[in-house]
């Protein structure tokens with residue numbers, strides 16, 4: 161659901177609550193995702209649904225991080241990492 165509505169809603173959240181509050185929320189959601197992954201890996205009942213919920217929360221917060229720090233800045237940071245991963249996997253990097 162990465163579409164213009166998703167981006168607009170994420171930008172509106174940063175506008176309304178502010179960057180610092182949303183960075184704090186990212187920390188909280190990251191902690192919830194870490195716990196959900198642990199529960200899923202241990203086979204706790206209903207852990208898959210909780211993991212998916214926390215993944216969705218994190219996806220929303222990461223989009224807000226892109227709003228806060230700038231889409232281009234995040235992409236610039238990600239590009240060499242993707243290139244390095246391509247090298248490790250033996251995948252020809254079509255963008256590079």
Ligand SMILES: [Mg+2]
Nearest residue numbers: 189192214217
């Ligand atoms: Mg959550």
